[in-house]
Each structure stands twice: as C-alpha cells, then as structure tokens.
Amino acid sequence: MSDTLNLTLKVWRQASPSAPGEFKTYKVYDISTHMSFLEMLDVLNEDLISKGEEPIAFDHDCREGICGSCSLMINGQAHGPDRTTTTCQLHMRRFRSGDMIVIEPWRARAFPVIRDLVVDRSAFDRIMTAGGYVSVNTGNAVDGNAVLVPKQNADKAFASATCIGCGACVAACKNASAMLFVSAKVSQFALLPQGQPERSQRVEAMVAKMDEEGFGGCTNTNECEAACPAGITVDNIARLNREYIRATLTAE
C-alpha cells in the first residue's frame, strides 16, 4: 500500500475582489496520507514560491477545527467529503493517488471574494452585532449557582453554541441562506434563563439583519446540516422559526 499520493488540483485564483478569477491546474507529488488538506496546500505553496509564482491565499489559523477560519469548497462540498470535519482537519488519507481535486472559495453574494480562496465573512459579525448577546454589563452578575439550569437544557444550549461561524452552511445552501448560523445563536439563548428577557427582540433583530445582508431564504434542503463541521442540526432552524413566530405574534 502506498503512503503517498500524486494529485491534480484545480484551484480558483483571483488576484483581487474586482479582478476576474479563473481555475488553474497544479500537480502535487508524494503527498503523505498523514498530511492535513491544508498541509498539502502548504507544500504546493512552497513549491509555487520556489518557482516564483505567488502562493495561493486561503484563510486558516487554529488548524484544529475550532476557530472557523478555514473554508474551501472541495469537489463541490463545503469543507470536503468528511462529515463534521473542517478543511483543516480533513486528512489526505481520504483521497486516492491520481485524484483530481477542485478547490473553490465559498460562493455567496454576502461573502465576496477578497483573494483566491479568501472571502469576506464580516456579514456574520454584523448579524451578531444586531442581537447575538445577553445585555449584561461586567459586574452585574449574581452567583453562578443562583440560577439553576437543568442539565438537559444546558447540554442542548451548549450543542447549539458550538457553531464555529465558518460559513459552510451558507456555502452549501443553493439559496446561500444563513439560517443555520442564526438559528444556532438564537437557540442557545432561547434555551437558557439568561436569554429570556431579550428573547423576542433578539430573534427579530438578527433575522432582519440576516435579510438585509443579502442571505437567501431557507427552503429546507438541509444541505447546511450535512456540511456543518460543528454538527449543528436543522432542529435549530425549526426552533428559530418558532421563536420568530412567537416574537411577531406577541409583539405589541
């Protein structure tokens, strides 16, 4: 069994936000199956630099699946073929020698390309700014055990709160909807006592901002759940819809 791969990569190159982009084809040889996908790109980049060609730009930081920096459509799949796995945690043992791999940036109106595979995801920050918090100033807190939270609720809130904000849900959705992202934050707070006072305003403000940023609507194709590296489920979207209806019905 060979431990190394030879691959053909088709990579989206785009010099700037306004420049036209195109696919370029590269060959990489002797890629160890133990490498992560990004380490494979590192190897390619080192090679490009030595040939005098500018390296491929891609976002990454923690390389352990938690910061949400890395992205990439790999053969048409957000974060590649493995479920609940970010691109930085995807390993080359998943591929076969001779494979051709197509690598593109997230494609969505709300995520414009900055360069090559790097996109601008600041729309997510703006949605959070609209209401993704509990309004409590430093110093206002009561004892941590003063408010009891049933374990089941705490666990569910935690599961929603593990969203890494990478944008794969948007990239995977044919409508480029941000519903999974928004629903995860709305759910976390809807499930906790701390989130109750602003429950209605929060969901209304975040949904309004989401629409304003140019994300599409949700048509329940569930591609977002399949692509989510953090395992956020579409149950959250159902809860978001209920929260939204509740908020609009009870509005004064």
Add this chain to the structure above:
Amino acid sequence: MTTEAKPVLDGRIPAGPMADKWELCQRELKLVAPTNKRKYDIIVVGTGLAGGSAAASLAELGYNVKAFCFQDSARRAHSIAAQGGINAAKNYQNDGDSVWRLFYDTIKGGDFRSREANVYRLAQLSANIIDQCVAQGVPFAREYGGVLANRTFGGVQVSRTFYARGQTGQQLLLGAYSALMRQVNLGKVKMFPRREMLDLVVVDGVARGIICRNLVNGQIETYAAHAVLLCTGGYGNAYYLSTNAKGCNVTAAWRAYKRGAMFANPCYTQIHPTCIPVTGEYQSKLTLMSESLRNDGRVWVPLKADDTRSPEQIPEAERDYYLERRYPSYGNMAPRDVASRAAKERCDAGFGVGSSKQAVYLDFTAAIQRDGESTVRAKYGNLFDMYQKITAEDPYKSPMRIYPAIHYTMGGLWVDYYLQSNVPGLFVLGEANFSDHGANRLGASALMQGLADGYFVVPNTVADHLATRKLTPVSTDHPEFRRCQEETTNRIKKLLSISGKRTVESFHRALGKILWEYCGMSRSAKGLEVAIQKIRGLRTEFWQDVRVLGASNNFNQDLEHAGRVADFLEFGEVLAQDALTRNESCGGHFREEYQTKDNDTLRDDQNFQHVAAWEYAGENAPAVRRTEPLEFTEVKPTQRSYK
C-alpha cells in the same frame, strides 16, 4: 551583558495585608467621571479573552474603544482553542478549596517565581469571572440538579475547574465576543479586523497610538489614543511547531519592546505533556490533547526498553505507570513541567513507543471499564474525535500516543501590579504579559487570568492612568506617527526587495528546530551558546536570502508571515540569552546543570529569586537585563514536591 547594575524595577505593589491589597488599591485609584469617559479613546489590540473582555468592559463604562485583531473576526482569537477549563475558588464541591488555596497552588505551581500580590488578586477575582460568564449565557457543564459541574486539573488536589466539554475556551470567548458585539452595536467599540499592529507610537514617553497594516488592501494605517492595551497572546510559535494557531506571533509585543517596553522572563515557556506527536517534516502544527484527559487517562510506557509489542499485548505487570510511580500523591495529575520532563526522560532512556519512539501512552481502558464508554464520550468526545481525525486511530480501543509540545509562554512584557508596562499608558493583558504564572502555569489558569485582567483589573487601573496623567492632545499628524509609519513602510519594502532563494516558511522551521533542540525541555549553558550563534547566523541569512513574493498593497499572507518570522529571529536570541543567564532550574526552565538527584528542578533563591526584564538598547547593542526582586510573605519558597 550588563546585569544587576541598573536600578531594580518596582512592581508598585500596594501596601497592606495580602488579602486587602486589591481593595485598598481600588480605594486609592483615581476615577474618571462618567461624563468625562467619552472624551477618552482607548486602543485594544487583540480580541481574545483578555482583549475581548477588556474592550467590552471599557466600552460599557463609556470610553471610546478601538479594537484590533488580525483574523477576519474577533471571534477567532486563539483563546477559542482552549479546551479543558477555567479555575475558580468557588468551593462548590465543599472539598476544602478557598481563595488562599488557589493562590497557594498557583504560586507553588509557578515554582516560586511569580509576584505574590498579583496571584492573590487573581484568586480573589476568579469567582466573579464564573458569575459574569454565566450571566452572559455561557453554557458551562451542569449537574442533574442544575448546578455548575467541576473537574480536576494538574498540580492541585481539589475540583475547581469549570468547563464546557472540551471547548471551554470557545464558549468563554464567544461570551466575551458577544459582549463586544453588543458594544459595537451601541457605537462604543469600533472593530478593526484583519489589521496587524506593526508598531507602537510613544509620544513624550507615553504610549499614544499604533501603526497597523490593513491586511486586505495593504494600507499602513495610524491610530491615536489616550491609552494602548496589548492583548496579543503568547509567543509559542517562535518554536514553529506548537499548539498555537498559525497566526500567533510576538510582533506586537516585540515592536513595543523596541519602543522601550521591557520583556520579562522570555525563557519561561511551557511544554505541555499531552500533545499528538510529530509525524513528518511537512507538519505545520501540533495538537493538544487537553490536560483534563489525565483525570481519567493513565500514562505509561513498557517496562522493557525497545518493546515493539502493541499496547494490548503488553500485560499489566510489564507496564510502567511512571507518573503514578514517581509522584504517588499527584499521580497522573502532576504539573505540566514535571509530567513533560518525565516523558522525555523515559523516551530518552529508550522506553518510548510508536514508530518514532518519541511518544508515551495515555490509556483510558480503566476509565472505560469503570464508567462505560458513553460517560467517557460525554466528557471528552470532541477530543477523542480530534485524535481520531488526525491519527486515524480509535482512542476508545487503543491508548493515545502523546508527547510534550510547546504550548504556552509564561514570559511576556513586564507589567506592574496595575498591568501597566514601564512605558506609561501601555497596558499588557493576558498571555502577552508575564504577570501571574511564574516559571510554570497550572492548567485552567490562563483563561482565568485573561478574563480577570480584562473584566476586572484593567477597567479600574486604566482610569487611574487617564485621571492622573496630563495627556496633551495628540493626533496621527504628530511627527512621531509619521516617523513610525515611514519606518514600517520601509521595513515592508525591504522584505519585498530581498528576492532571495529561501522561503519564509523554511526560515521559520529552522528557527523552531534550534529553539526546540537547545531551548526546549532541557537546556544547558553550552547548548544555549550554540543556539545564540545559530540564531544570529540564521537572522543574517534571512535578511540576505529570504524570498517574499507579491506586493505590499494587497492581501499578501507571505508578507505577513515574513514580518512575524523576522521578529521571532530577533526575539529568539533574547529568549536564549535569558535562559543562559538564569543559572538555575525552575518550572519550565530546566537547566541540566541544576537538578536534584531525582531529575527535578533545583532553584537558586539566593541569586535568582527575581524577575528578569530585558530592555532594548539599540540595533547592535546587547539587551540590558534588569531585575525585579520577588518577595514572599505568605508562602515560604520550598523545594516543590508532588511526591
């Protein structure tokens, strides 16, 4: 090297009994009236736990805050990756915990090389942090009755660590980030993501602003303020391979150093015992397996050297649970420096496992038999998954293979009790300062420190700076801003013009190898001298032969990396120099010449019970070593024992 001749540094520790110092200090601190706060601008560089919490809290008070980070969002600071938990002296478990015990454990864990008063304050504030985070909606782990759950971390005998499965840092950071975003919405914080701070601007001796590169369009931008807070994290990436994120750097701190701020104890680096071992030359980072795993995992190697059997084939009687053997009262929960050295000792003696022989086992068989796989999965599921993704081995079935790796840096910019550096107006928070962990940090205490600094300490102490110092109006038109901007631009031009043959990455890797070999888990005077020569050689080569492609006026990641490596190449030498000058062993700084017969650290309190702070003396002059003596009034320094 000039030593001890210079006046010693004053940590400005408040008078009074230890337990009252912070309270008394707060009484003395000058305040800024609510209506005046809006007249002050504060720059916060970094949005991790330290910077995020500080920026949000200062904005809540009414200051105008500008917050900067190099990632595309404030939520991606490397605090996000912290796994195991955060300490607090709540004594919810009724197991004898107290502020004093947390203080004592931290002082002892730091091998008596930290400042007592800071550590005491940290322990006092720890409980408020948990309350604040709960109020923000941070979903900590809970018991069935609805109360908060705890686990145990290394170097202590109580259960005081709060956690959110293996993602505590993520949940705490998202809490601070949400508080920050709320202030953005209220117009009190302006966020500047994808900016890299490349210089500190000091006017009339006071920190008054920063120079940044806009990483999207390459513009060199200037920002002025009445105070600058550096919350830029640790320098572990000097070693190339570490558990830090790829972007972690020393640049912001190093640029401040070159503008006069002193760098304290750079040689205090933490090597974490439980990381996934190196597999190949292409490896870009190392992944931590949280210390919390040692609550249930047992560390062992075969009793027989060069044993090639698979772990399952090695019977119980032929295994050496060396931590339990050497440290019976702490066992697998011995502190990190002790556990790391013990792993190295076994591997160097030929007992290592796996193909590289540079690994030991972390075995969960006993825990799975005792509690069942589902219980173990509930506690550590995401860590086990991560291990499996990286190694393609199932840790529920066979033991993990682990080895120590660079993880955290106790050293950092020198600060006084107020978290102010020796440059007035420059405050340093979180991992970027040196303040609380001495020569070794205990697990679950970095998150605690970052949040204590940001939520509770700095909002008070910055006010004192603003209220007491006459701050003349300074705008970015000031000549000093122009000068620093020009220097930054020229440096970037220089990097792009060398057009050599060697990639930035290869220089970084080479530096990392030097530091790991000579300035890693064990150090010697001879080795450190070699390291210094090699680093100097590498630095010269870098400025002659590095190849950085592309332009300065667009998105250019290779250029970003080049600037960071250039700074690591200067900083690395001071790190090695500090290790060479400290002729003792303490915590993570292990000098082979100074050890007990059991291979433990041998301190020299007579000559080294002090902080070493390095002062920049010019481009070609050696850094000057200053000291701050450490006094212990509450805890008497002893030979640390975890036996």
